[in-house]
Amino acid sequence: MLPLQRIREESDAVKEGLRRKGEPTDCVDTILELDATARRLRGEVESARAEQKRQSGPVRGKPSDEQLAQLTELKQRVQEGDARLGELDTRINDLLLYVANPAHESVPYGQGDADNVPVATWGKPASFDFDPLPHYDIGAGLGIFDFERAAKISGARFAILKGDGARLERALITWMLDVATQEHGYTEILPPYLVRREAMVGTGNLPKFEDDAFHVDGGLFLIPTAEVPVTNLYREEILDATQLPIAHVAYTACFRLEAGAAGKDTRGYLRLHQFDKVEMVRFTTPEQSLEQFELLTQHAETILRRLGLSYRKLLMCTGDTGFAQWKKYDLEVWAPGMRRWLEVSSCSVFGDFQARRANIRYRPSANEKLRFVHTINGSGLALPRTFDAVLETFQQRDGSVVIPEVLRPYMGGQERLLPG
RNA sequence: GGGGAGGUGGCUGAGCGGCUGAAAGCGCCCGCCUGCUAAGCGGGUGAGGGGCGUUAAACCCCUCCGGGGGUUCGAAUCCCCCCCUUCCCGCCA
Numbered sequence: 265m266l267p268l269q270r271i272r273e274e275s276d277a278v279k280e281g282l283r284r285k286g287e288p289t290d291c292v293d294t295i296l297e298l299d300a301t302a303r304r305l306r307g308e309v310e311s312a313r314a315e316q317k318r319q320s321g322p323v324r325g326k327p328s329d330e331q332l333a334q335l336t337e338l339k340q341r342v343q344e345g346d347a348r349l350g351e352l353d354t355r356i357n358d359l360l361l362y363v364a365n366p367a368h369e370s371v372p373y374g375q376g377d378a379d380n381v382p383v384a385t386w387g388k389p390a391s392f393d394f395d396p397l398p399h400y401d402i403g404a405g406l407g408i409f410d411f412e413r414a415a416k417i418s419g420a421r422f423a424i425l426k427g428d429g430a431r432l433e434r435a436l437i438t439w440m441l442d443v444a445t446q447e448h449g450y451t452e453i454l455p456p457y458l459v460r461r462e463a464m465v466g467t468g469n470l471p472k473f474e475d476d477a478f479h480v481d482g483g484l485f486l487i488p489t490a491e492v493p494v495t496n497l498y499r500e501e502i503l504d505a506t507q508l509p510i511a512h513v514a515y516t517a518c519f520r521l522e523a524g525a526a527g528k529d530t531r532g533y534l535r536l537h538q539f540d541k542v543e544m545v546r547f548t549t550p551e552q553s554l555e556q557f558e559l560l561t562q563h564a565e566t567i568l569r570r571l572g573l574s575y576r577k578l579l580m581c582t583g584d585t586g587f588a589q590w591k592k593y594d595l596e597v598w599a600p601g602m603r604r605w606l607e608v609s610s611c612s613v614f615g616d617f618q619a620r621r622a623n624i625r626y627r628p629s630a631n632e633k634l635r636f637v638h639t640i641n642g643s644g645l646a647l648p649r650t651f652d653a654v655l656e657t658f659q660q661r662d663g664s665v666v667i668p669e670v671l672r673p674y675m676g677g678q679e680r681l682l683p684g
Numbered sequence: 685g686g687g688g689a690g691g692u693g694g695c696u697g698a699g700c701g702g703c704u705g706a707a708a709g710c711g712c713c714c715g716c717c718u719g720c721u722a723a724g725c726g727g728g729u730g731a732g733g734g735g736c737g738u739u740a741a742a743c744c745c746c747u748c749c750g751g752g753g754g755u756u757c758g759a760a761u762c763c764c765c766c767c768c769u770u771c772c773c774g775c776c777a
Contacts, residue, residue, distance in 0.1 A: 273739090306734065310746045316757085336757070460768095502694060627694075630712050634731080 265360050265620045271295055281366020284373055284582040295359050302352040309345035312338055361471055365617040367582045368554075368591040374581025380594070381581065386565070387574030390600045394661045398601040399652035400532040403429065405663040405683045409533060420530075421537045423648070428681050432654070432667070433540060433647055435674035437515050440542040440567055440644060448563045450513035450544060455493035457516055458484040463496040466622030468588030468614075476522040478537075486519035490543035491641045498547065499622040502634060508626060509548040509556055513644065516541065533648045534606070540647035546640040547624065550616065553638035554591075557613035561593050564609045564644045571668045573653050574598045576605065590615040593642075597649060601656035606649040611642030655681075 271278055275296055279289040316338040372381055390396070403409040408429025414422040425433050444450040464470040464485050469477060469492060478486035487493055494514050503510070518541050529535040544563060548556045561577070568575045580592040592612040596605035616636035619625070625634040658666040663683040667675055 268733095303734075306746080310734070313747090314745060339757075504694085627712095631714095631729090 265617060266363050266365070267620065268295070268299065268356065268360065271360075271363070272299060278363075278366060282364055285364055285367060285585060286375060286583045287364040287587075291359050291362055295356055295363070298352050298356050298359075302349060302356065305345055305349050305352070309342060309349055312341045312345065316342060358471075361465065361621070364587045365468075365590055365615065367585045367589070368613075368615075371585055371591050372579065372581050373583075375583040376581075377584070379581035380578040380584055382576050383579050383593070384577040385574070386569060386576070387572070387598075389574050389598045390657045392600070392659075396601045396656060396659060398532065399599070399655040402601065402655045402659050402663070402665060403533070406665065406681050407684070408432070408681070418537075421535065423533050423536055428675075428678075429651075431675060432671070432681065433651060435671045436647060436650060436654075437540060437542060439671055439674050441513060441515055443567060443570070444513035444542070444544060444563065444644060448511075448513075448544075448566075450511045453490075453494055453497070453512045453514040455487075455490060455497075455514055455516060457487050457493075457519075459487055459492055459496070460484060463492055463499070463622075466496045466499055467492050467618055468586075468621060472587060476520060478519045478521050487516060488520050489518050489541060489643075490514040490516040491545060494543065494545040495618055495639055495641065496622055498624045498637075501624060503547070503624070503626040503637065505549070505626055505628050508637065509546050509552060512545045514543050514545070516543070532602075533652055536648060542644050542647075544642050544644045547637045548640065549626070549628070550635065550638050553613055553615065553640060556638075557591065557611065557640045560640050560642050561595075561611040564595055564611055564642050567645055568595065568597060568608070568650075570670050571650070571654065573650075573657055575608070586612070588612075588614055588617050590617065595645075597653040599649075599653050599656045601659065602652075606653060608645045608649045608653070609643040611640075613638065613640045 266278065271292055275292055279292050282289045282292070372379065374380065400409065400411075406428065408426055410424040410426055414424040417424075441452060445452050458480065461470060461483065464477065469488060470485075477488055480486060485492075493516075494512050497512070498510075517538055519538050521537065544560055546556050546560055565575070565577065575595050575597045578594045578596065580589075580594060584594075585592050589612040592610060594607050595609035595611070597608045599606050615638055618639045619636035624637050624639070626637050627634055654668060655665050658668065660666065660680075665681040667679055667681065672679060
């Protein structure tokens with residue numbers, strides 16, 4: 265959320281920032297109007313209340329009739345003003361939750377996919393002396409997917425992994441967590457998958473994107489990503505500057521309702537209502553956030569490199585930089601069987617946008633004022649598409665798949681997935 | 685599901701109608717003391733908003749003791765509703 269003061273003082277810049285993202289700007293004008301009214305009213309109410317205090321303070325005991333009459337009148341003025349002010353403040357605060365985070369100045373302008381800027385490509389796309397198959401065909405040969413039964417049990421957009429498939433997924437998850445915790449310095453968190461509404465508001469998933477989330481009886485939401493519980497770990501807290509940066513990694517299942525609405529990627533292990541993901545989250549000072557963002561992105565890249573997958577890194581244009589995001593890279597892995605790039609990681613820095621919503625602050629040093637931390641997160645990595653890229657990249661003519669070396673210790677030393 | 689306890693500043697924890705933005709302790713900051721450290725001594729130390737200020741400080745005002753209503757001239761303190769935490773019993777894994 266943006267501070268009201270910023271909207272007040274830099275309304276044109278804020279609106280321009282929203283326009284660049286393709287976000288509506290009318291809410292800014294509405295907020296400005298409401299705020300102007302609220303400020304005027306606040307002045308009146310405050311001076312009436314100051315008068316009330318001045319008169320009521322020294323009374324101590326029984327005020328005279330004249331005093332009483334005057335005080336009663338003041339009280340009414342204060343009460344009425346306060347009620348109107350309360351309404352205005354509520355409306356302003358509700359609107360503020362819908363104002364997007366303008367992108368960082370280094371983010372290129374653009375409206376969509378075509379405007380995202382490739383900043384790096386790593387690895388050569390795998391070459392084959394046969395026609396490489398898409399992962400769902402490879403998987404069918406290996407007997408590791410069961411989409412039909414998943415649909416029977418849960419409906420469309422669910423998958424079942426079986427045998428070596430289930431094991432490979434677990435191996436990927438465990439290995440990713442091990443790299444993050446043992447090499448990259450992240451502390452692992454295993455959080456709840458159900459969260460309160462406030463947690464969803466904290467990360468910016470609510471109120472604007474309520475339709476995208478699974479809402480369960482009892483008022484809780486199924487997390488769309490581990491970002492939600494992990495970012496909210498420190499909500500309403502004041503951190504010590506010496507603790508920063510804080511780095512967490514978490515594996516969770518992720519649940520997305522909207523994943524089904526698009527009508528694309530209906531085939532294969534690609535876009536699901538439920539999927540696995542390893543997520544990294546960092547909390548930093550404002551001074552460090554951009555470099556920490558680069559660092560986290562590198563950590564995600566490391567995972568892809570170690571697996572031997574080729575990928576590209578895209579700097580998202582303003583139009584593809586999400587509601588809460590300040591700046592974002594997407595990592596896309598090459599899937600040679602489908603001959604397309606698959607998004608496996610999205611690394612974002614939020615500035616203090618989430619920290620304001622979740623009220624996560626820190627004290628820079630003993631005599632300084634509290635400040636909001638900056639938050640950063642990124643997938644490291646999303647499982648289904650990483651899984652697909654492994655199958656498609658390391659498939660063999662005979663239908664088997666060579667398991668990347670880094671995963672073999674997690675597969676009991678197994679070197680290949682064999683058909684049958 | 686039944687019954688109890690509780691939500692106060694960075695933390696612990698008093699307060700139970702006006703003298704309380706809030707005792708005390710801890711922590712932290714400044715100074716004294718000390719060969720250094722520790723201890724000791726003295727002082728200071730909540731957050732948010734508005735005014736003012738050519739956006740630093742000072743100064744003034746308002747708000748804030750889980751949230752929202754109410755009683756009252758006046759509420760952290762009394763009443764009502766809600767949220768959250770916690771304990772005991774029951775139930776289930």
